[in-house]
Amino acid sequence: MNLLYANDALGAYPDSWYAATANPLPPFAPLKGETRADVCVVGAGYTGLSAALHLAEAGRDVVLIDAQRVGFGASGRNGGQLGSGQRVEQPTLEKMLGMDAARKLWELGEDAKYLVKGLIAKHDIDCHVKPGVAWSASSKSDVADLHDYAAHMDRVYGYEIEAYDAAGFADICPSPDYRGGILDRGAAHLHPLNLALGLARACQNAGVRIYEGTPAEHIDHGTKVTVRTDAGHVVADHVVLACNGYLGALEHKTATRVMPINNFVAATEPLGDGVKDVLRQDVAVADGRFVVNYFRLSHDGRLLFGGGESYGYKFPADIAAKVRGPMSIIFPHLKNVKIDYAWGGTLGITMKRLPYLARIAPNVLSASGYSGHGLGTATHAGQLMALAIEGQSDGFDAMAAIPSTPFPGGPAMRAPLLALAMSWYALRDRLGV
Numbered sequence: 001m002n003l004l005y006a007n008d009a010l011g012a013y014p015d016s017w018y019a020a021t022a023n024p025l026p027p028f029a030p031l032k033g034e035t036r037a038d039v040c041v042v043g044a045g046y047t048g049l050s051a052a053l054h055l056a057e058a059g060r061d062v063v064l065i066d067a068q069r070v071g072f073g074a075s076g077r078n079g080g081q082l083g084s085g086q087r088v089e090q091p092t093l094e095k096m097l098g099m100d101a102a103r104k105l106w107e108l109g110e111d112a113k114y115l116v117k118g119l120i121a122k123h124d125i126d127c128h129v130k131p132g133v134a135w136s137a138s139s140k141s142d143v144a145d146l147h148d149y150a151a152h153m154d155r156v157y158g159y160e161i162e163a164y165d166a167a168g169f170a171d172i173c174p175s176p177d178y179r180g181g182i183l184d185r186g187a188a189h190l191h192p193l194n195l196a197l198g199l200a201r202a203c204q205n206a207g208v209r210i211y212e213g214t215p216a217e218h219i220d221h222g223t224k225v226t227v228r229t230d231a232g233h234v235v236a237d238h239v240v241l242a243c244n245g246y247l248g249a250l251e252h253k254t255a256t257r258v259m260p261i262n263n264f265v266a267a268t269e270p271l272g273d274g275v276k277d278v279l280r281q282d283v284a285v286a287d288g289r290f291v292v293n294y295f296r297l298s299h300d301g302r303l304l305f306g307g308g309e310s311y312g313y314k315f316p317a318d319i320a321a322k323v324r325g326p327m328s329i330i331f332p333h334l335k336n337v338k339i340d341y342a343w344g345g346t347l348g349i350t351m352k353r354l355p356y357l358a359r360i361a362p363n364v365l366s367a368s369g370y371s372g373h374g375l376g377t378a379t380h381a382g383q384l385m386a387l388a389i390e391g392q393s394d395g396f397d398a399m400a401a402i403p404s405t406p407f408p409g410g411p412a413m414r415a416p417l418l419a420l421a422m423s424w425y426a427l428r429d430r431l432g433v
Contacts, residue, residue: 018191018192023194031065035235037061043243065214069212074348077193078374082188088354105402120190127190132183132185137288139179142179143166147180162182166178169181175330225238240365242378257350258348260313261348264345265304266341303337355399357402
């Protein structure tokens with residue numbers, strides 16, 4: 001199944017609240033025939049847009065191709081949360097990799113956050129960026145774990161995260177399901193599609209040649225790399241693969257380590273004065289369930305809620321119903337609220353929930369597998385690949401040194417095995433185990 005086309009119309013953004021409120025760009029023409037460049041970037045999400053922009057600003061001639069539209073994939077559909085650090089928390093990284101490597105990854109995660117905020121300011125991107133991401137807990141033991149984490153981050157990294165008991169957290173999010181939590185005011189949330197479109201405008205202004213409707217079908221490796229598409233090809237000195245969950249069979253080594261999964265988001269009708277019964281501060285929230293629920297308010301007063309597991313690659317016929325289930329657990333009073341938009345998207349995950357950066361060949365770099373932490377990490381990965389091509393590879397090498405494990409069973413068995421595991425953890429979530 002080709003996930004580029006399995007759930008979406010050719011050349012069209014999904015019917016999402018993001019697409020309905022985007023600052024649109026006219027379509028870019030597809031590639032026809034041969035073109036040459038210093039660098040060919042495959043995939044026009046955050047990773048590819050960032051890589052193309054930084055390379056063009058360094059003076060490189062860059063071609064950026066995408067099978068669909070810029071920001072079409074997870075970059076234009078996600079929860080809009082710009083989190084701190086990595087997808088895996090620092091104490092776990094310390095045990096997994098040692099203190100020095102964990103501290104380096106924390107610093108790189110902070111660099112990612114600052115990079116996104118800096119690009120928004122530099123290129124005047126209108127994406128409604130706001131500070132604050134909270135983590136909530138539904139049991140006393142999970143609250144204690146979050147408070148311990150906040151204390152650890154302050155003690156070891158000098159990074160302040162606010163800790164709240166049930167009453168304090170209710171002043172942030174008055175859900176009856178939550179018993180407390182933490183708030184990271186250094187993190188942020190924003191309109192993800194407008195960020196991607198703003199980066200695409202910046203790429204245009206920097207001289208990047210963008211081709212939409214141009215799927216990469218094969219790569220011929222060599223001193224010069226040829227990226228073959230359905231109606232032409234690009235000959236380049238370097239190639240950047242930035243496809244994440246939509247890589248397909250284009251590059252085997254990455255495909256064995258990065259698995260595509262689907263996730264779903266719904267936007268309610270505007271809540272009016274009812275927003276105070278959902279969020280009392282304009283921050284984003286994610287909870288501690290294995291199948292994470294995440295939400296925030298839109299700038300027009302809607303609840304944007306992401307959640308609901310799915311184990312097939314086709315989106316469910318009723319995405320709104322898929323999301324309404326977990327949303328009703330967190331906010332029972334919204335059980336019958338009108339949902340104006342509901343959409344799905346495909347992201348890439350890895351076994352260890354850490355990104356997979358790799359040098360596929362001396363002149364071919366790949367980054368993907370952000371595991372739901374991609375807004376900052378993907379943008380940063382694009383910059384790191386651009387710097388590596390320019391001969392400054394320290395950051396790229398540090399990320400590429402993260403141990404990666406192929407999914408068991410190969411492409412045929414990895415999805416069924418993941419579905420089995422996620423079903424078990426979803427059951428644990430429901431039972432409160």
